[in-house]
Amino acid sequence: LVTVIKCGQLVTSTRDDPLLRKAIIVEDRKIKDIVAFEMIPVSGEIVDLSRQTVLPGLIDAHVHIVADSGPVFTAVAQETDGMTGIKAAFHARQTLLGGVTTIRDLGGKNYVEIELKKAIESGCVPGPRMIVCGKCIAITGGHANLIAREADGPQEMCRAVREQLKMGAECIKFISTGGILTPGMDANATHYTKEELEAGIIEAHRMGKKTAAHAIGTEGIRNAVLAGVDSVEHGIILKDDVIQEMKRRETYLVPTLIPVVRNVEHGRTGGIPDYAVKKATALIEDHLVSCERAITAGLKIAMGSDAGTPFNMHGSNSGELYQLVKAGLTPLQAIKAATINGAELLGLQDKIGTIEPGKFADVIAVNGDPINDIRDFKNISMVMKDGQLYYLDL
């Protein structure tokens, strides 16, 4: 079965300028070729996007698919797993229709999200490709402890990693510092020692899996970077020495600016607990400044929305792109952060992230010109994942 996607403007994420009047030939699940309109084969189903911008499906490197974006993030821990699973399936559909064809889930609940991943892969519910970490790993009583696997000391850390891998985790997430959405703790506080993180990271890497660290305060970020983590999540208080070390090691930064913005925007009137609003308000400026400095220093950036956190809806993931542009990326750089860079961070660079022959046909269209106005991503007009058309509304 051949599908021909006629593109008005085609952003491949491999080039610095869009291609005009090209068509993507999709055969089976993959991109077979990119041809000029004159060379379109006579057979095949045509999807006419000749007035749209066509791009690779977005990759969101930081999502909590089990969380429902309600005002109290910790509420997910009180639900039954059955309810969480039903909601998560709905979130997965919203995510896909928002143009996100791949997510990295960085903190699930009781492995419900791993069941969801299997359900999506079997075709029983629509949703994005998923790379999952299982439970995030936190110190006893640490940030996210209601849903995390608590582990203390290097040996226990190693065991916690192995447990996640046994359950089907494809990456490992460590909670290196306190956090905004957990009551009763300083968000900046250093939770794990470098030695503890190192034990977990070495174990994950030994098993061929990448690692991510939730890290807000400087010392916790530094510990994670020096321990060899693959991506720093949030990175709210970045100091120069840490930026230089990340640059040297090519450590990714996933800034996740939008959850903090949404938190402050909706605040107490939206029902967000006082502790969370206070911490977000205190950190929002430093967060933006750190992200700006990381961009100026040329750190590798991947897009992560932290969708599932308060008022940060699944399906609105691309709102993070606008935040990244406000922090200094060009729209095309932001698009690359959400495509080719995300693919590299997830270890999927041979399969997705660009429009190139041989890649899986994860293709989206936007009604508008996101190269000029990144906010046009709210006008998604087509979503194809794995060569299958999930949404078309011109």
Ligand SMILES: [Zn+2]
């Ligand atoms: Zn998160």
